[in-house]
Amino acid sequence: MTRYVYDFSEGNKDLKDLLGGKGANLAEMTRMGLPVPPGFTVSTEACREYLRTGKLPPGLPAEVENHLRLVQERTGKVFGDAHDPLLLSVRSGAKFSMPGMMETILDIGLNDSTVAGLARRSSDGRFAWDSYRRLIQMFGRTVMDVPAQAFDDELAALGGLEAQLSIEQLQDLVTSYQKVFHAHTGRDFPQAPHEQLFLAISAVFRSWNAERARIYRRQERIPEDLGTAVNVMAMVFGNRGADSGTGVAFTRDPATGRRGSYGDYLQNAQGEDVVAGIRNTVGLTELATIDPASHVQLLSIMERLEQRYRDLCDIEFTIENGKLWMLQTRVGKRTPAAAFVIAAQLVDEGTITLDEALQRVSGEQLAQLMFPSFDTTAAPPPLTTGVPASPGAAVGAIVFDSAAAAASAEPVILVRRETNPDDLPGMIAAQGILTSRGGKTSHAAVVARGMGKTCVCGADELTIDGGTLSVGGRTLHAGDVISIDGTTGKVYPGSVPVHPSAVVRLFEGELTAHGDPLLSAVHRLMVHAGYTARLGVHANADTAADAARARRFGATGVGLCRTEHMFLGARRQLVERLILAGDDAEREAALAALLPLQRTDFEELFAAMDGLPVTVRLIDPPLHEFLPPLEDLTARVARAEALGEDPGRDGLLLTAVRRMHEQNPMLGLRGVRLGLVIPGLFAMQVRAIAQAAAARVAAGGDPRPEIMVPLVGAVQELETVRSEAETVLAGVPGTPPIRIGTMIEVPRAALTAGEIAGAAEFFSFGTNDLTQMTWGFSRDDVEGAFFGRYLQLGVFAASPFETIDTAGVGELVRIAVERGRATRPDLTVGVCGEHGGDPASVRFFAGAGLDYVSCSPFRVPIARLEAGRAAVQASGSDSR
């Protein structure tokens, strides 16, 4: 029979699938001999079973009872004992951390009789009755769905400040909470401790499917079917007076990576109070004064945890009457900057290898670091300064609630006293988050950091009330624009100009890494990524300036030059002449006028990428895209005719546009089809490439052009273009060798790649079109139209236009690589769709055996980092 329950002493940190992150880490700490309260973990398997059947799996209750007996033995207390009751906490703990998303229930085991026992044993009646009323409230809300407001109203009727209530008042509050409980559930608050426990375990299982948990999982791409484990642990109390308290600590600063212990402590407070940001906390260093012995013990535990986990750890602890207890640890979340800095530090400290360091950072994090920050020289005096909780520069209109943030089409800053998990949709929608309460470990801070979203919290000079924000005699309203700096904590009125990131300036060669911990770490890891990578990174660039920037950013070629971009502006006229040409002579004249312009463009591009490949794609879009829109022309011609004037050229253009009009231009006369239908068009482009290359050779350069044919679906199309191109190339003296290849962006091309490779020296996947045609999604329409709904429904976790759909489009890529290389083993294969710069997609392409990815210049460093990471992962080695 399946086993569902594990004592903390039975697990270890690698059992996250079964025990969830929290359970696995509690087990690890227990094994290390650290002071963890006794307890056990109900596995994720039990949760999946519960969610499938709606019932606790058979056998589970007996297992829980057995493990409970062990906890009783270790604590010397009995669950439900009227004299000295054992109390339990029940907490969720999924494989991936989902802060505040699921349920926790504390003080299980209290009832009308055990509360008296607790009061006597602790000699603290206030504490016992306060614990009891907390239990009824938490249990009512979580297990029985009693609205939180119903309890809050009772507390408010007593003045609202629980710390000031007398024992009698707390007893009255318990009675009124029990009435609230009965009124909303139709039953009494369960007095049997075991019933409380099993109802609480079931409620934690159900909370896996709570709306906010689902939203969080979608955002973080956590699979839906994992389920959560449940950790049941003997309660320890931080609210037992001045020698008690609760805190959160980090072994390094999660914002900057700076070495040294770091955290928040709240004296005489219970479990969740610190994370919830209820009261303002003190820094961890003050614990050294408050309770020196516990402080020393905590620091030594933190050091041991870092050594064990070989990474930054975050910790939740409680001190009960001077005794330290560890309630949780895990490898801590951190900002992108801290991720790079810590990875490099750990290498320096000899804890991890450079290969491992590469696994500790990601392209997504590097992308965050390439965001701009505020130009503070142009900023007005700040309104106030809060806690810099998650870096970045965010500008937007103030909104005071999550719904308004989610509904706004404009960039907004979500301004709240403090956030709670219900604010999640607003936090996702906002540019940044500003709160007046809570520290770096408050809900707002933890969630924002996880999302890579700018956050300033604990700006306690702000008064947020009734739809206004006031500070220093100034009042701001919803809709007023503010700027928040998550790196310094400053809050500015109005829109502050932003300036480029230091990391971008490093890549540009404008700054050196010397002396700057972040830039040195980035530089070092980028060098290592370059050393390990097997996947090349090229850039999509149409101009010499773009190519030059891409080269500074580390690109080793141009993977896509979209030549149609050279037909815009004043050159449109020449394309019009081509389209309107009445005979061969007129058409050749139009082409002859385009030739020198193209040649100059290519010469500049080849110069910028001298010595490196430049893949020039022949013209792709339908030619009518270069003509004025049908409606404009119709109106202009109608106006001229109404005035009795000759519409002239407009009349001719209108006829041409009508003739060329297509219902589905994306599936119409474009790409290779144009080349086959418009005589001389491709030949002109090939000639321009050849002449530009010959000119560069003559000037002592080393041009490496390649010619790429778009939208090929059949080898015959490519063969026709190829033989024409070869004839043209042979006719231009001094041309260096030029390879001819094709894009693979039509599903048929992928499926017939074996034949197509017979006529192609290289493939480049056009995954934009390949995604469009594989899914049948119009790439220009669907993302705004219905992708929101599709994401909500979980049809996909990310837009397939952003992140490669590995199961569908990816399968076509794999097929094409395999069939192409079977025909031509030395076939070069790359990708030049948008996916070439998407970190997750880069990892896929590396695994699919591509030679290079090509992406926009700005994303080149991101792809380079991911290429290095993918190689380390593939080799499975971390010994370097």
Ligand code: PEP
């Ligand atoms: C593609 O389809 O992926 C591609 C790179 O071509 P374009 O985006 O120009 O259609």
Ligand code: MG
């Ligand atoms: Mg395309």
